[in-house]
Amino acid sequence: MRTLEIILLVIITILPFLKRGFLKKIAKKNIMFFLSGLVLLHLIIDGYRWQMIPTYLLTLILVWCLYKEYPFFDGGWIRKTIRGIALILLLLFGWALPYILPVFNLPRPTGKHNIGSQYIHLKSTQDEIMTSDVGDKRELMIKVWYPAILDNEKTESYLNEGDRVSFAVKHGLPKTIFNYLDIVKTHTYIKPSVAIGKFPVLIFSHGSYSQASGYYALIEEIVSHGYIVLNINHTYESTGTLFPDGEIKLFNSEYDRKQNNQEMAEMAWNAMQDYNKATTPEEQFKTVHNLILNYYGAELTERYSNDISLVIDELKKWNTSTFLAHHLDTTKIGVFGHSQGGAAAGQALLDDGRIKAGINVDGMQWGKIIDTKMTKPFTLISSEWDDLHPNLNIHAYHNGSSSDFYNAKILNSGHSSFMDIPLMINLPFINEAGTIHPRKAYEVTTNIVLQFFDLYLLDKHSNLLELSNKYPELELTKKTIKKLPNTVR
Template identity: 90%
Template sequence: MRILEIALLVFVTILPFVKRQSIKKIPKRYLITSICVLMVLHLSVEGWRWQMIPAYLLVLILGWCLYKEYSFFNGGWIRKTIRGIALVLLLLFSWVLPYILPVFNFPRPTGKYNIGSQYIHLKSTQDEIMTSDLGDKRELMIKAWYPAILDNEKTEPYLNEGDRVSFAIKHGLPITIFNYLDLVKTHTYIKPSVAMGKFPVLIFSHGSYSQASGYYALIEEIVSHGYIVLNINHTYESTGTLFPDGEIKLFNSEYDRKQNNQEMAEMAWNALQNYNKATTPEEQFKTVHNLILNYYGAELTERYSNDISLVIDELKKWNTSTFLAHHLDITKIGVFGHSQGGAAAGQALLDDDRLKAGINVDGMQWGKMIDTIMTKPFALISSEWDDSHPNLNIQAYHNGSSSDFYNAKILNSGHSSFMDIPLMINLPFINEAGTISPNKAYEVTTKTVLQFFDLYLLDKHSDLLELGNKYPELELTEKK
């Protein structure tokens, strides 16, 4: 919570319990003036937000009581009890709502570059298979984050309209519920010029049915160290994609239901039951081989990988005729992603020779990786999964690699520790971010990502395994 919010809440929490005789010793105009000044300062400096509405209501009630010189707990015991319960409930909501849904701060980027962003609308000639309309072609929105030169540009608001509206629709919430995010300050500026020089390119792929650009904490830090990150919004796969004409294309739940159907559920159930009964690694592999190869996640992984290749197809053109012209080093292209996007990063390394290295951030590697040997530098960064969660990636990557392959685990983290969710929702049992500090999880993750790509795209000397000694939260090994 913000400083003036806390001050306001402390005031309205203490005041009702101060004895009437004590209050009478202070002229009421001083108390009323104090609470009015505090309220005005909060509204003008920090700005109002709906989470503070219970606190604002308490301010009005207590202000009226002060003006009328009326004791909040005046009357018989029944009246006092009712008012006491009402007060406790109001105070509970006054503290809990702004705490759970705070106006949060992103970690300050530590690199030497400022950060800018612009959107690119990619129109392909490939048929769109996720709609029933004949003639539909696959279209993507790409958010380009890049090292920038500033000239009085403003920072962009956190999450665009497509991300906000679609996230609200996903959870059945009022569309205006995320307006308070306008109060969140990012470190990304709106359409500044690209900094001088050429920069290596990292393509980022988000998780399925998630906010495509809900990864500011990670991406801002990476870009500040001299990378251009092309953040794909996989149309119909994210919560929503905002196009230049204002249309928002939402997650295609109908297509998802048809493909991720009862047959898929039974396949997963039977395979996992047999997996849990298996007594040797060889038996475990046999029980899940077909599942990893043919489960619906494998189709998603292929489709995401295809989108990544569509972006790479455009890089030469973008390097001559867009705001990124002459700033893309297309000889140094890496890929990383989270969850389903992480699986896509691994798949894309197999599918596209133009990619040099990649990182899967906490994604289950569905698809043909299980029958393949990785031949490029690769890292798997995982959260600390619960023991009841079967680690099928052991089977998916069982063939290993002919190149460098790293296995990293961030202790006490959860699946959303790599997203902005832990900052947005300040309750670990809801945000699925484990018990690790969100900022510590971001720090460890970005250090690992940066040192990996510095080594394999920029040929900078780096001993990745030393990070495990630097951060007790990180278990990092190299798989031979």
């Protein structure tokens, strides 16, 4: 919560319990004007947000009581009880709502570059398989984050309308519920010029059914250190995609239900039952081989990987005829992503020879990786999964790598520790971010990402392996995973 909000809440919490004799020593007009002025100051400086409605309401009630010289707890015990319950409820919601859903501050980027963003609408010739419309072709919106030269541009609002509305629809909330995010200050400026020079290109892929650009804390920091990040919004796979004509294409739940069906559920259930009975790594591998190769996640991984290649196909054109002209170093392409997007990063590293290195951030690596191996530099960053969450990535990557393979685990983190969700929702048991401080998780993650790509895209000296000495929250190893003996083919 912000300072004025806390001051206002403290005063209205104490005021109803002050004795009448004490209040008489202070002119009621002074208290009324102070409260009214404090609310006005809050609205001017902080801005209105719906989380403060219980606070506004209780303030109005208290001002009215002062004006009428009407003690809040006057009357018989029934009246006192009713008013007491009402007061407790208003105070409970008054304190809880702005705390749980705060106007948060994004981490300040530490790199030397300012950050700009623009959108590119990619229209492909590939059929759109996720709709039944005849002739429908795959279209993507790409948010381009880049090092910028500023000339009085304004910072953008946190999340565009497509991300906000679709996130509300996902959770059955009013579409305007996230309007308060206009108050959140980003460090990304609207359409400034790209900084002088060529920059390495990182393609970022989001998690399934998540906000495509809900990763400001990570991406702003990375861009500030001299990378261009192409943030793909996988149409029908994110919560929603906003197109230039104002249309928002939401997550295609119908297609998802048809593909991620009862057969898939039974496949996962049976595999996990057998997995839990297995007594050796070799037996465990046999129980999940078919699951990793053929589960619905493998289809998603292939589809996301295809989108990544569609973007790479356009880089040459964008490097000559868009605001990015002559700023893309297309010889230095990396890919990273979170959750399903992390799996896509691993898959794209296999599928597309133009990608030099990749990072999977807490994604289960479904698909054909189980029958092959990595041949390019790769990092798997994991949250600290609990014992009930089987680590199938051990088996997905069982063939190891002929190149450098890093395995990083951030202790006490959760699956959403790599998103902005822990900032938006300030309750760990809801935001699934573990017990690590969100800013510490971002700091560790961005350091891994930057050190890794600095080394393998820019040939810079890297202290990647030393990060585990710097951060006690990090377990980091570099290895080629040994092939398990007697595995099936």
